[in-house]
Amino acid sequence: MTIKTFSLGGDLEINRLGFGAMRLAAGTRTGPVRDAQTGIAVLRRAVELGVNHIDTAAFYGRGGVWANELIRKALTPYRDDLVIATKVGPLPGPDGVPSGQATADQLRGLAETDLRALGLERLDLVYLRVGGVTGAGGEAIAERFAVLAGLRAEGLIRHLGVSNVDAVQLAEARAIAPVAAVQNRHSDDLKLLAETEDAGIAYVPYFPLGGGIGGSPIDAERVGAVAARLGATAAQVMIASLLAMSSTALAIPGTGLIHHLEENVAAGDLRLSEEDLSELRR
Template structure:
């Protein structure tokens, strides 16, 4: 991979291999909460290893442990080149699992809460996350995205993104304000990925170790074959294959473990040949 960085919104240069903060506070939304001191150590080590793009959300947390508070504790004062992306939209239910969806009237409060928890005056990137755990599509996002566009015009947000969207929803958003990033399940919608690449929009698959080349999650047997040939782990090959999909793709593998962090970030130095990519695609 010759391209290691991406210009977010045409002005924020970030490393294409970043860090997802969901697993800092808990392994899953159902819990239990993790040791906050370990999360703080993971964040500090990530930045030491060159991460300058952290993806988080106000609903990433359990009990008294919340990802945004860990980020503020671990990394303030923030480095000038650190880009923090957050998501608004999902609302946690009684069991802590995001099961509701914010209305347009609730979005300002969610953005202001992220600003307070992170200790920031302006958020670098805010995604409107729509829908539940099902696939994208089926609803208009215009009213809600317009609220975020207004917050951007007020200076509370630098760049806007959309998450869990299809082509029609992305078009709705782009008709209202510039979209800097799309965060979807994986790279399965190659048409949306191609549109993002042409427009200079970052494409950021969530759950990146569950997806990669082609229409969905990578085959474990093919991953193992390439990993053995390269002397790498399957996780490293999965991340490298994701980055090889397109120069607009960013990877945000998350972990609550220092060991797994080091393993994941080592994928930045892994080069996949045409033979490797062919084997992965099958």
């Protein structure tokens, strides 16, 4: 908890508490579309608060409000220390929900679309997002990851990541090119977390406020008890507990509301004692 930054890929120093852009357009998949100007204000406030790692994707959006466009409008010209991570692979279905997967031949086009939408000449971090809404594993990723490795060699991508993968798929990717980050659902895969930690690879859980810590689900009653003791919110305790998992763990809580953003960022200063962590992991 005393280590607030992480060297992504060995050369990009970022704050371990970042921002996820998925909820900029809407709070839930079926909820009302948010005002674009509110999203722009949230992004600008995030950077003001010291956030310099923003996680996004081309398919984050609804009703004409798209995260990548908001990021470009809000933050260009980009600060030199700002790192924008995106992901390619999922293809939206007729309802806009990602339900298909891009082939190897489609990945270049998806990366180039992100470059244009974000107004960048090079993407800082691109994840190959594998599979749909199901768990990791069960398919080879080498052919698709090799395409992204080629884009990295061309200078269009700085660092590569993989998302929704198991240990076998991570090994496939690492045999082709360096992997800077793994983005998996916040779950109990401690073995994979240990592997990324040993390799100096960032571990970036998605849905960080809806998963578990230390291999077991977070119990709302225990979280509430710790939060009450510390004078914090349950969300802040969960973010702080994620950062306490490992010095390579990065948090990317997302929101479309400024007061939630400020609450989330304040969790970076929350100190959990061994007693607190023991209670959460019990």
